[in-house]
Every structure is written in C-alpha cells, then in structure tokens.
Amino acid sequence: MMRHLPLIVFVALLGAGPLLLPEFTVTLLNYIGLYAIVAVGLVLLTGVGGLTSFGQAAFVGLGAYTTAWLTTVYGVSPWLTLLIGIALTAAVALCLGFITLRMGGHYLPLGTIAWGISLYFLFGNVEFLGGHTGITGIPTVSLFGWELKSAREFYYLIWLVVLLAMLSVRNLLDSRVGRSIRALKGGAVMAEAMGVNTPQAKIVIFLIAAVLAAISGWLYAHLQRFVNPTPFSINQGIEYLFMAVIGGVGHVWGAVLGAGLITVLKQWLQDFLPQLLGQSGNFEIIVFGIAMVLILQRARDGLWPVILRRLPLRSAGGPRQLVAAEPLPRRARPAPGSVLLDASEVTKRFGGLVANNRMSLSVKAGEVMALIGPNGAGKSTMFNCVSAVNPATEGKIAFLGESTVDLVSRDIARRGMSRTFQHVKLLGQMSVLENVAIGAHLRGRQGTLAAALRLDRGEEARLLAEAAQQIERVGLKEQMFEPAGSLALGQQRIVEIARALASDPCLLLLDEPAAGLRYLEKQALADLLRKLRSEGMGILLVEHDMEFVMGLADRIVVMEFGEKIAEGTPAEIQSNPRVLEAYLGGVESAA
C-alpha cells in the first residue's frame, strides 16, 4: 500500500486538476500529457533499450494526419482511424527498424533523422493534406456518448492514456520479455547466448515507441481539431528526446517529469528571453541545448533519479518475494555416454591470426571434459566457436548429432547448450534473481502484449521460482535480491553458472568458473559439478586451477598456440612429456 501511495496521490491530483485550475494551466497540462506519451516510448527505446530515434515527431504526425485526413474527407469514425493510424505507423516503423537495426546502433537514429525530415516536407507539399496550411475541421471524439469538446474534458482522455502507457511499459519491463529488453544495452551477446532474439526485441521496442507516438498524434489532432506540418518537424523530434533524457531516460516517471519541465520552461523562456535579448525568436533552444550537454555530462540518468534519491520512499527494483509455483517442465536427457558435442577440424581466424587451428574435441553426456592450456592458447575462442557467439571460420561442429554451422547462438541455446563467460556478463543493476531468470528465457513463451497486460503472471512465477531454485543450488540464496553488480567477482561467476543452469541444458560450457573463488567455494563448486555430472549432464570446462581440473575432469584436452597437443585422462595428461614441457613444466617449476 505504501508503495502505491505516491501513485494514488498523483492520480487524485490529476483527477482534481481540471476542476480547480484555470483554462491556461489545463491546456498546458494537456500538452504535457501528449508529450509524456511520446517520451514514455523513448524511455523504453533509449533509456532501457539503448537505441534512439529523432523521428518520433514524424510518427506523431503520421497518427495525426491519418485521422485528420480520414475523418474530414471520408467521415471515418475517429476510433477506427486510431487503429488505422497505429497500423500505418507500425508498418513504417517495422520497415525502418528492419533496415537500420541490422547495422550498428547509430544507424537507427540517423535513419530516423532522414525519415523525420522527408515526412515533414511531404506533409508540407502534398496537395490533399493541405500543404503547409494543413487540415482544419477535424471532428471531436465521443467516449460512450460523451462528446469531448473542451480542453477540460479532453484532459481526462489524455491523462488516462498517459497512465495506461506508463503502467503497461512498467509491466512490460518487469517480465520475461522485459528482462530481454533490459539486456539489450550492454548485454546483447549474453542475451543471445541465453536464447533471446535480440534483433526482434529491438524491433519490438521501436514499434512500441512509434505506436505510442502515433496515439499521441491522434489525441493531438482531435484536441486541436486542426493539423499542420510544424509540430511534426525534426526539431520537435529532437525536443521529445530532450524531454526523455532530461527527465530521466531510464524511468517512466522521468518521461512525465521531462515533458512537464521542458514544456513549462519553454513557455517561460519564450516570454523571458526575447525581452532579455531584445529580439524575437526561439532562443529557448540555446538553453535546452546547453542544459542537455550538462545533464549528459553530470547526471546521465536525468533528473528523476536525482529526485528519487532525496525522497524517503524507495521504489523496489524488480520482484522482492517469490510466489510458490509449479516447477517448469524439463527437457528429455540424452542417455549417459552418448555424444553431445562433436567438434572436428575447427579453425578460427581473426584476419591473419589463426586463433584455433584444426581443433577437435568431443563431450559425452555424464562427463566432465576439461580444456586447458596456457593463456592465449585459444580456449575461449574455441568456446565462442562452439556456442556460435563468434562462429568458426572452418570446420564441423555437431551438437546432439546436428550440425551447428548455420545456427546462431540463440538457436544453439534452444537445443540445450548453455554457457558462462570468461569476462562475466551480468547486468549489474538487475538483481541476481532477474539475471538468473534471463537464463530461463527459452522456457517461457508469454509475449509482449501478455506482459503489458499482466496476463503472464502464472508463467512469470514459475520462471522466477526456477531461477530461485538454481540460485539456491549454487549457494547464493542470501544474495538473491541484491544487484548482481554488488557481488564479489567470484560470486558473479557462480551467478553465471546458475543462469546457465536455469536454461535446463544438457551441455554446460564453463569458462574459468573457479577463478576468484576461495578454497571452500571451489570445493562447493566441484561438488555441484560432480552432482550435475551424475545427473547425466555433459560439462565442458576451461580452467587454470590444475588441482580443480585434475580432481574433477574425466578427460582433458590440452591446447597450445591454437592447436591440440594432447588428449586423455588426467593421469595420462600429467605424464605426457609434451604437456609437461609446454605447460605443466612451467607450473611445477613455479611451484
């Protein structure tokens, strides 16, 4: 209840607003609401997803012009034009996203700048859209027979949409799909290896942001009952981004704060600056531009987190308690001793450098295979080839009898291979529980809409219960709700193992899991791996701790300079002269 108190106060104030405030303020609040809807989309796109668009104003324009034209010329119902506008915007966003998102992150914003400019000129030059004069006489909207004629009445519709947008984006972020969206910024490789289709996740958030903009445009057209190209120019598109960034690009409330702040400030500066400078013009953009640079330099997360820090109420990040749930179904286990992974003649080149040269190894169900070798021997490269995080240049890799040559890492993850990373790839801001739940991504199926509408709670509880179970299994129950970034490095490696286990794999790839662990922790890890082996899991292990490897592995492959120099049981490897010379000899003399 206490958690929801600020929201209740906010809604109550909003509801009372039009009854108490003068006309001018209500109009201002209407605009803040319209802008906030667009800014909420940018929070999702930019703040959470790490992508951005300067073309949101063009999407707003698409929504506004669609309804303006269809309602005035063909007399179509505004509610129908809302759907048409959304569909049209989604189609354009899909095309733009499909083209630009395949390339580096900066091509999307550049593409949206170009698209924003062309659409603006198109609006201004197309005859039937009224050219630069625009379209007038747009009809009002009726809600269950209540005609929203005045700004005071329309206010309720706008703010209802704002609240719904905020709520659904918040719901979305706190879900299976939401976790994969939150992994886009700085964790895309990891997310792919956990089975997340990251290009699809990017398109989804771009679509949501565009659709929110189109809804804002629809509202704008029926509030103003008049449209012309000016409010949909690239400058307005830039201003939307400023709102999101200044308010706090990682929080839905930041969008409302930013929209409010920029709108009020603009109003005030437009009166004040021309008086001060003795000229007329949009000089407020100087202030906004400089403010943006300062915000990005000093408080990159915007003003909302700064305010939040001063408030006694803390909003809880992510789930804090678990609901009892039925366990998730598990995949069928391959028979112990059957070959899981068979890699032969794998070569990986980086330009002229041959990191792996005709490497071969195999892993069977119910065994621990260790890959050892001096630093730089190419062990992690081999891991990346096997898991297709960075695919091999040549050679055959078969997983469960099926070639993985044409598969990307998420396809391989789906078939039952999971891995950890040598350089830990956790999302530091997210709790341990949420990080591990990303591992269970492929074991859920609920999508974006279900998440936004909270229809996914049953499955979500099962995913979180699975994550919690794996966390308990690796011995980190105490840290379950802490941010993953606050854990010691050794513990973070263990979280990675829990995340890999949450995907219910039959082959586990562990890249230096024992590095940074204390003696007792190493023993606990070895016990866990023995237990997994006895359950029939195949484990491929890269590790430098020889005591750990020799005590655990069934078979060992030794690499040096990208090539295999020996293979055998720990006893064979320990007495192999070539290994002793290349590798263990150094270790012995050092000890």
Add this chain to the structure above:
Amino acid sequence: MDLQIFLLLGQDGVTNGAIYALLALALVLIFAVTRIIFIPQGEFVAYGALTLASLQAGKIPGTVWLLLALGLVVIVLDGVQMLREGRYGKLPSLLIFNLGWPLLCAAVLFALPPGDLPLALQVLLSLLLVVPMGPMVYRVAYQPLAGASVLVLLIVSVAVHVAMIGLGLLFFGAEGSRTPAFTEVSFELAGAPLQGQTLLVVAASAALIAGLYFFFERTLYGKALRATAMNRTGARLMGIAPTLAGKLCFTLAAAIGVFSGILIAPITTIYYDSGFLIGLKGFVGAIIGGLASYPVAALGALLVGLLESYSSFWASAYKEVIVFTMIIPVLLWRSLTTRHVEEEEE
C-alpha cells in the same frame, strides 16, 4: 529537358556535390577518430558563410562574442585542472589560444572597418574567427564524455547543434544572406554557360581534398589521427593522447565546414539554420560510404548533389523528400551487404 538544361543542372549538382563531399569527408574523419556523429558540422558551414556576410556588410559578426565566451569556458575548465595538478608550464599556451587569440580577433575587428578589407582578408578573418571554435566545442561539450557510447555522443551532438542554431539566430538574425560571387567569369560549354564560380568551388574542393590527403599521408599529426581511427587503444599506448586527436580532427572539421560555407555563400542564400540540411546531405554521402570509406563518401556526396539538382527540375517541392528518402535504400543495401558484429557498450 534539352542538353543545355541537363548540363546546367549537372553543373549545379557538381558544385553542391563538391561541397557535400567536403563535409562528408569531415564527418567520416570525426566518426572514425572519436566515434562522434558530428551533427553540428552544418552549423560551422552556416557560421562561416554568415560571418563572411557580416564582415562584407561592415558589421561585427556575433561569432566573435561566442569565440570569446567559449575561450573563457575552456580556460576555466582547463585552467582549474592545471593549477590543481601544478602544471604551470602549460598555462601560457592555454591562455594564448583561448584568450589571446579571440581578443586579438576582436581587436582587429574593432580597429579595422571590416567592410573595406579586401575579399581575401575577409575570408581569412572568417576562418580565423570560426575555426578555433571547433576544438573549443570539443573541449567543452565532448571531451568530458569521450568514453561514452556512440548513442550518448550522438545525443550530445544534437544538443550542440540545437544550441548553435539558437546562437546563430541570435548573432545573425532570421534573415538570410548571400555574398557576392568570387568571380564573374563565365565560359561556354556545349552551348551552356559554365560559371567561373562552379569551377572555383570544384577546384577549391579538389585542392582541399588533396591537402587532406597530403596531411594524412605525409605528416606526423595526420598519421597520428589515422592511427587513432584504426585502433584507439593502440594509438593511446603509442603516446597519442585521445584529447589531442579529438581537438585536431575537430579543428580540421571546423575548417572544412567554414571553408565550405564560404564557398557556398555566393551560390545560395544561407540562413542561420541552413547548415543543418547542408550538413545532413553530407551525411547521406558519408553513410553511403558506411561512415568509413573516404572515396566512397565523397562519391556518394557528389551523387547527392546531382540527385538534388535533377530532382529540383522535375519535382522541386519534393527535392528534400527525394534526397532524404534516398538514404533508406542506401541503408537497406548496406544492411544487406555488411554483416554487423555487435560491439558491446555500456
């Protein structure tokens, strides 16, 4: 359309294309070295053109105040740090570049009636006034964020662009300016007049491109920039300070921008906000080159110029729509031909 019109339009296209090519080169340079997508490039074009126009009108250009102000901000930012770290030896050069230089420019402007100076001196003065803003803008806006992601740097770029547009309006007013042509000479080519101005622009662009080539191939600083573009960390380990590389390429980009502005000023009327679209057309060229290849970027920019010129004949109202929509098939082609490996950024 007869041959004469075809040639005339082609001439226009090549003239504008040559200028877009210069801008495209600057954009590729800045992106390669600093990962900054330099949206404000266009503002340097407008500032250059309008500063020259102000000088020719006998007015003190407002850019001199911006130069003084930026210089002071740099002195405060760097000076405090140098004093704290006790690096007093570096103070004189800081003061000379950021305070002495702007003051000298201001003094020259107030001492000499700028309208009476010969054209060459006016051009030189415009360059001297606006080009130093390049490294200053880098120091003030970008340097504190040098390690940030491409996305954050892009948003900073847009913010700087917006602020510079506003300042441009303040300094030069809403009215546009067009400077007199550098030359009235005209030739005849296949029945169509070939303007000396066109030849001048193309020759000047070619000379500048040759100069840049020489700079990158033969000078130590040029090689340092190329090294930074190829491998930032490696260059840093070899003792090339990222700050130096940043300031150097911003100086170059500002110089290219101002120079382009001076070249374009007699051809079209420049307003305080014209630079944005001009710069973006350079961008379309740069994107054709994948923000990486200089020759392809220059060719792409030339193509943009020609496309713009011919589309203004058939569908003049849709000129901008056509030019900026062209980026979509270009992006599609690039996205289908390049395999992008995600670089992880925080």
